[in-house]
Amino acid sequence: DAKTTQPPSMDCAEGRAANLPCNHSTISGNEYVYWYRQIHSQGPQYIIHGLKNNETNEMASLIITEDRKSSTLILPHATLRDTAVYYCIVRVAGTYKYIFGTGTRLKVLA
Amino acid sequence: NAGVTQTPKFRILKIGQSMTLQCAQDMNHNYMYWYRQDPGMGLKLIYYSVGAGITDKGEVPNGYNVSRSTTEDFPLRLELAAPSQTSVYFCASQGQGPFHSSYNEQFFGPGTRLTVL
Numbered sequence: 141d142a143k144t145t146q147p148p149s150m151d152c153a154e155g156r157a158a159n160l161p162c163n164h165s166t167i168s169g170n171e172y173v174y175w176y177r178q179i180h181s182q183g184p185q186y187i188i189h190g191l192k193n194n195e196t197n198e199m200a201s202l203i204i205t206e207d208r209k210s211s212t213l214i215l216p217h218a219t220l221r222d223t224a225v226y227y228c229i230v231r232v233a234g235t236y237k238y239i240f241g242t243g244t245r246l247k248v249l250a
Numbered sequence: 251n252a253g254v255t256q257t258p259k260f261r262i263l264k265i266g267q268s269m270t271l272q273c274a275q276d277m278n279h280n281y282m283y284w285y286r287q288d289p290g291m292g293l294k295l296i297y298y299s300v301g302a303g304i305t306d307k308g309e310v311p312n313g314y315n316v317s318r319s320t321t322e323d324f325p326l327r328l329e330l331a332a333p334s335q336t337s338v339y340f341c342a343s344q345g346q347g348p349f350h351s352s353y354n355e356q357f358f359g360p361g362t363r364l365t366v367l
Contacts, residue, residue, distance in 0.1 A: 181361065184356075
Protein backbone atom coordinates (compact mmCIF):
# COMPACT_ATOMS: atom_id res chain seq x y z
CA ASP A 141 0.00 0.00 0.00
CA ALA A 142 1.29 3.45 -0.85
CA LYS A 143 2.58 5.44 2.10
CA THR A 144 2.63 9.18 2.62
CA THR A 145 5.29 11.31 4.30
CA GLN A 146 4.56 14.74 5.75
CA PRO A 147 6.54 17.19 7.90
CA PRO A 148 5.43 16.85 11.53
CA SER A 149 4.71 20.55 12.03
CA MET A 150 4.55 23.93 10.31
CA ASP A 151 3.74 27.50 11.27
CA CYS A 152 1.98 30.06 9.09
CA ALA A 153 1.15 33.72 9.64
CA GLU A 154 -2.52 34.59 9.65
CA GLY A 155 -3.66 35.86 6.25
CA ARG A 156 -0.78 34.24 4.40
CA ALA A 157 -0.95 31.13 2.24
CA ALA A 158 -0.21 27.85 3.97
CA ASN A 159 1.54 25.31 1.75
CA LEU A 160 1.51 21.80 3.16
CA PRO A 161 3.68 19.26 1.30
CA CYS A 162 3.17 15.52 1.06
CA ASN A 163 5.40 12.86 -0.42
CA HIS A 164 3.77 9.74 -1.90
CA SER A 165 6.57 8.38 -4.06
CA THR A 166 5.16 4.82 -4.17
CA ILE A 167 1.72 5.84 -5.37
CA SER A 168 0.34 3.80 -8.25
CA GLY A 169 -1.30 5.22 -11.34
CA ASN A 170 -4.89 4.88 -10.23
CA GLU A 171 -4.56 5.79 -6.56
CA TYR A 172 -6.16 9.04 -5.45
CA VAL A 173 -4.67 11.53 -3.00
CA TYR A 174 -6.98 12.89 -0.30
CA TRP A 175 -6.54 15.59 2.29
CA TYR A 176 -8.37 15.73 5.61
CA ARG A 177 -7.86 17.84 8.68
CA GLN A 178 -8.53 17.23 12.35
CA ILE A 179 -9.23 20.11 14.70
CA HIS A 180 -8.51 19.31 18.35
CA SER A 181 -9.82 15.80 19.00
CA GLN A 182 -12.78 15.99 16.64
CA GLY A 183 -13.32 13.53 13.82
CA PRO A 184 -11.34 14.38 10.66
CA GLN A 185 -12.95 16.63 8.08
CA TYR A 186 -12.63 16.18 4.32
CA ILE A 187 -10.86 18.98 2.43
CA ILE A 188 -10.12 17.92 -1.14
CA HIS A 189 -8.94 15.03 -3.31
CA GLY A 190 -7.38 14.47 -6.73
CA LEU A 191 -5.78 11.99 -9.10
CA LYS A 192 -3.39 13.87 -11.38
CA ASN A 193 -4.93 17.22 -12.21
CA ASN A 194 -4.79 20.18 -9.89
CA GLU A 195 -8.02 20.70 -7.97
CA THR A 196 -9.60 23.67 -6.23
CA ASN A 197 -12.64 24.06 -4.04
CA GLU A 198 -13.93 26.61 -1.57
CA MET A 199 -11.54 25.42 1.13
CA ALA A 200 -8.24 24.78 -0.61
CA SER A 201 -6.22 23.96 -3.72
CA LEU A 202 -4.41 20.72 -4.40
CA ILE A 203 -1.33 20.72 -6.60
CA ILE A 204 -0.08 17.29 -7.73
CA THR A 205 3.28 17.00 -9.46
CA GLU A 206 3.37 15.58 -12.96
CA ASP A 207 5.08 12.38 -11.79
CA ARG A 208 2.48 12.16 -8.98
CA LYS A 209 5.16 11.46 -6.39
CA SER A 210 4.21 14.48 -4.30
CA SER A 211 1.47 17.00 -3.75
CA THR A 212 0.87 20.28 -1.94
CA LEU A 213 -2.24 21.45 -0.18
CA ILE A 214 -2.65 25.22 -0.32
CA LEU A 215 -4.83 27.18 2.09
CA PRO A 216 -4.80 30.55 0.31
CA HIS A 217 -5.50 32.84 3.28
CA ALA A 218 -4.93 30.96 6.51
CA THR A 219 -6.97 31.95 9.57
CA LEU A 220 -6.59 31.00 13.21
CA ARG A 221 -9.41 28.50 12.72
CA ASP A 222 -7.24 26.60 10.23
CA THR A 223 -4.96 25.50 13.08
CA ALA A 224 -5.27 21.70 12.91
CA VAL A 225 -3.52 18.47 11.97
CA TYR A 226 -3.62 17.95 8.20
CA TYR A 227 -3.52 14.42 6.79
CA CYS A 228 -2.46 13.45 3.30
CA ILE A 229 -3.99 10.08 2.46
CA VAL A 230 -3.78 7.64 -0.40
CA ARG A 231 -6.68 5.35 -1.12
CA VAL A 232 -5.60 1.80 -1.87
CA ALA A 233 -6.13 1.16 -5.58
CA GLY A 234 -9.40 -0.50 -6.48
CA THR A 235 -10.74 -0.34 -2.96
CA TYR A 236 -12.40 2.06 -0.56
CA LYS A 237 -9.63 1.47 1.97
CA TYR A 238 -7.76 4.57 3.13
CA ILE A 239 -4.32 4.70 4.75
CA PHE A 240 -3.71 7.74 6.97
CA GLY A 241 -0.20 9.02 7.66
CA THR A 242 0.90 10.85 10.80
CA GLY A 243 -0.08 14.27 9.48
CA THR A 244 1.29 17.83 9.72
CA ARG A 245 0.37 19.94 12.70
CA LEU A 246 -0.28 23.42 11.26
CA LYS A 247 -0.26 26.33 13.64
CA VAL A 248 -1.58 29.63 12.30
CA LEU A 249 -0.03 32.54 14.17
CA ALA A 250 -1.77 35.88 14.80
CA ASN B 251 -29.74 14.27 9.46
CA ALA B 252 -27.76 13.28 12.53
CA GLY B 253 -24.86 12.12 10.32
CA VAL B 254 -22.59 9.59 12.04
CA THR B 255 -23.28 8.93 15.70
CA GLN B 256 -21.15 6.97 18.15
CA THR B 257 -21.87 5.68 21.61
CA PRO B 258 -20.58 5.81 24.25
CA LYS B 259 -18.45 8.98 24.26
CA PHE B 260 -16.20 7.71 27.03
CA ARG B 261 -15.61 4.31 28.62
CA ILE B 262 -13.19 2.80 31.09
CA LEU B 263 -12.68 -0.96 30.91
CA LYS B 264 -10.75 -3.37 33.06
CA ILE B 265 -8.27 -5.74 31.44
CA GLY B 266 -10.11 -8.77 30.07
CA GLN B 267 -13.53 -7.14 29.86
CA SER B 268 -15.46 -6.95 26.61
CA MET B 269 -17.57 -4.21 25.10
CA THR B 270 -19.23 -3.07 21.89
CA LEU B 271 -18.74 0.38 20.43
CA GLN B 272 -21.81 1.47 18.54
CA CYS B 273 -21.82 3.40 15.27
CA ALA B 274 -24.82 4.45 13.22
CA GLN B 275 -25.34 6.64 10.17
CA ASP B 276 -28.53 7.97 8.63
CA MET B 277 -27.17 8.94 5.21
CA ASN B 278 -27.82 5.56 3.55
CA HIS B 279 -24.09 5.15 2.95
CA ASN B 280 -22.78 1.82 1.79
CA TYR B 281 -19.26 2.21 3.12
CA MET B 282 -18.42 2.32 6.81
CA TYR B 283 -15.10 2.33 8.65
CA TRP B 284 -13.58 1.96 12.08
CA TYR B 285 -10.34 3.74 12.93
CA ARG B 286 -8.32 4.06 16.10
CA GLN B 287 -6.14 7.00 17.02
CA ASP B 288 -3.49 6.65 19.69
CA PRO B 289 -2.26 9.81 21.47
CA GLY B 290 -0.28 12.05 19.12
CA MET B 291 -0.61 9.64 16.23
CA GLY B 292 -2.56 9.40 13.01
CA LEU B 293 -5.57 7.20 12.37
CA LYS B 294 -5.20 3.47 11.82
CA LEU B 295 -7.89 1.53 9.94
CA ILE B 296 -9.26 -1.39 11.97
CA TYR B 297 -12.08 -2.75 9.80
CA TYR B 298 -14.27 -1.51 7.01
CA SER B 299 -17.46 -2.57 5.27
CA VAL B 300 -18.66 -2.01 1.72
CA GLY B 301 -22.25 -2.98 2.47
CA ALA B 302 -24.51 -5.01 4.71
CA GLY B 303 -23.04 -8.46 5.28
CA ILE B 304 -19.60 -7.55 3.89
CA THR B 305 -16.63 -6.62 6.06
CA ASP B 306 -12.87 -6.62 5.58
CA LYS B 307 -9.77 -6.13 7.70
CA GLY B 308 -7.80 -2.94 7.78
CA GLU B 309 -4.29 -2.34 9.11
CA VAL B 310 -4.83 -3.27 12.77
CA PRO B 311 -7.73 -5.77 13.12
CA ASN B 312 -6.30 -7.99 15.88
CA GLY B 313 -8.37 -7.94 19.05
CA TYR B 314 -11.49 -6.60 17.32
CA ASN B 315 -14.54 -7.96 15.54
CA VAL B 316 -17.22 -6.27 13.46
CA SER B 317 -20.54 -7.10 11.91
CA ARG B 318 -22.76 -5.27 9.44
CA SER B 319 -26.29 -6.62 9.51
CA THR B 320 -27.90 -3.38 8.35
CA THR B 321 -26.82 -0.45 6.19
CA GLU B 322 -27.16 1.93 9.14
CA ASP B 323 -25.17 0.18 11.88
CA PHE B 324 -21.57 -0.97 12.14
CA PRO B 325 -20.69 -2.06 15.71
CA LEU B 326 -17.11 -2.76 16.78
CA ARG B 327 -16.59 -5.50 19.35
CA LEU B 328 -13.61 -5.65 21.70
CA GLU B 329 -13.02 -9.05 23.26
CA LEU B 330 -10.63 -9.39 26.20
CA ALA B 331 -9.66 -5.73 26.42
CA ALA B 332 -5.94 -4.96 26.80
CA PRO B 333 -4.13 -1.72 27.77
CA SER B 334 -2.82 -1.52 24.18
CA GLN B 335 -6.41 -0.88 23.07
CA THR B 336 -6.54 2.40 24.98
CA SER B 337 -7.30 4.84 22.20
CA VAL B 338 -9.88 7.08 20.59
CA TYR B 339 -12.09 5.20 18.17
CA PHE B 340 -13.64 6.92 15.18
CA CYS B 341 -16.35 5.56 12.96
CA ALA B 342 -16.85 6.97 9.46
CA SER B 343 -19.19 6.46 6.52
CA GLN B 344 -19.03 7.22 2.83
CA GLY B 345 -21.52 7.13 -0.02
CA GLN B 346 -21.07 5.05 -3.13
CA GLY B 347 -20.29 6.74 -6.40
CA PRO B 348 -17.63 7.31 -9.03
CA PHE B 349 -14.20 7.70 -7.54
CA HIS B 350 -13.95 11.29 -8.74
CA SER B 351 -17.05 12.70 -7.11
CA SER B 352 -18.26 14.22 -3.90
CA TYR B 353 -19.37 10.76 -2.82
CA ASN B 354 -15.76 10.21 -1.90
CA GLU B 355 -15.98 12.32 1.23
CA GLN B 356 -15.84 10.31 4.45
CA PHE B 357 -18.01 11.61 7.27
CA PHE B 358 -16.65 10.97 10.72
CA GLY B 359 -18.39 10.55 14.04
CA PRO B 360 -17.30 12.39 17.21
CA GLY B 361 -15.30 9.44 18.53
CA THR B 362 -15.31 7.16 21.57
CA ARG B 363 -12.50 7.61 24.08
CA LEU B 364 -11.64 4.21 25.57
CA THR B 365 -9.27 3.57 28.46
CA VAL B 366 -8.29 0.04 29.49
CA LEU B 367 -6.80 -0.27 32.98
